[in-house]
Amino acid sequence: MANKPTADQSTTQSGRSRAASPVTTRSDTSSNSKASSPSEAPKNQIDFQFLNFSHPSDAKASRARRTVRSHVTRRQHAQETALQATRKAQSFHDTSAEPEQPPATLRKHAVTLPSHRPTTLELASSSSTSAPITSSPETSSASPSPTTSPDQPSICRIDPSEVYPEEWHPYIPRVMEHYLSNLAVDIPDLDGPVTKGLLRTRFFPLIMTDAAPLHAVMLVAASHYSKVRGSRLHAIDLLQLRGMAIREINAALEDGRRATSDQLIAAVAKMASYEALFGDRDIFNTHMTGLTRMVTLRGGLPNLGLDGLLERILLWIDANATLIVGRHLYFDKNAFPTTAVHPRPDPQRFAGGIVRQP
Template identity: 40%
Template structure:
């Protein structure tokens, strides 16, 4: 683009202000400004056209119906059990492909409403109060997965096919509890560890041996004593009721003595009748 310059002679700065008012200077400046504006507008139009072509090209590549498209839809498996399973799989142990199935089975078939544990005016405490605790601790979670897997296997036509898996889960559950004692006892005896030992005892009462059950119950009685007794357990009394409920029903099934014979769910009230149906099929 050809640019024309106009030379003006001034001796004083104020003379330049006067010349700027003259028609020749003003018209030259105006012509130059309009040419710059027109040139810039054309460049912007070209850029817009190129950008439009680029966008259309990208859309064509991402269009599933395009012949040149190589993208395929990502299959997403339906979530097991509606909203019962954590979609982010934020479990306290390393993620395994069988965990969602067992979590769903536990919440649907085992963590059911149990009147002796919920007490009047409440329901679903195993799901709303107990299971959140389960999700915080590797040992407790491992024991619950062992219980869920054993219960799930008992409902299958060929449960023997899961025997090796159950042995592995049992080993991991016991190992996790033992690892919990590697720290000083003052820092170790929390609700999760007590719950893990209690549930491991219930597993032995249902699927294992009486000798192993007694080993876990002796340990449970010891750590609860170190903790300060049943009254010191958390979850607003739910953990205490779980321990007594396991003790009461296991003693009934095996014809043995209770470890917490003087305890009750509520002060001043006797223990309700055993509920082996719920004990074997739930909790």
């Protein structure tokens, strides 16, 4: 008995029978059916063409061979046409769609520190800071643009795991919780008679929008944590963190968008708090002097953001830190008119219960 033909061919089981057998059993189309066009065929099916043979040897006839070749050619042409149409549609879609803007990335501060760690701020002069500075991509900071309100939807929140070394990550949540529980407490001179906890609900979200105040607050929090619970209970390198904070502040001072922003003013104020509680009193004076210049460039204390909260925070730091280090007030009422009330110092609450030794 002859071998079975290839695709699109069938054999007969009797020489007298003229019934046709399809190539597969998926279709019961009669021998008089026309081959479906590629556009009419279902997506997941093949359009068949049937050949009738009275004897197996008819499959080798030239007419049958031409029919098979013709059918295969038409099928291949239809598939190629459909593929080209798909590619053309995809190309049109890709060129017409708006390209996605790459997300702003945060610098890996921990691995970009210079070999020497700065110890003082490099505050620009009044003439150079008052005018907007156009920064190049090499000198601009990766922190979000400054704003007087952290509630705007365009402001990005910083993920601490993106800016701190991996070995610090297990300790960052507990240090932040320590800050919120022991330093960002309810303070009547900051909260007012009605609202409570503004350091947690308004100030803390602000510092999370810029690396400079984040580093400064983390430095104060980690130092206080070490003082209260012991330095071996976390792996955060305080000297490295201090260098990161000062470096970020200096970079922000060179950026016209950030040089006098609420975020940077908050960062310098927290660095002054750190030096008053844990650091160098001369450097505290450097920070406070720079802070008064920044406030002047902003047009005075009443022009600061957070609905007056930042103004009250600066007065609170000024009243308590100067008492601790034994210096005069920097935001004197005559030199810096204010809509807020100068608070009475409360060093115990300001320092979270710790007392600095003379």
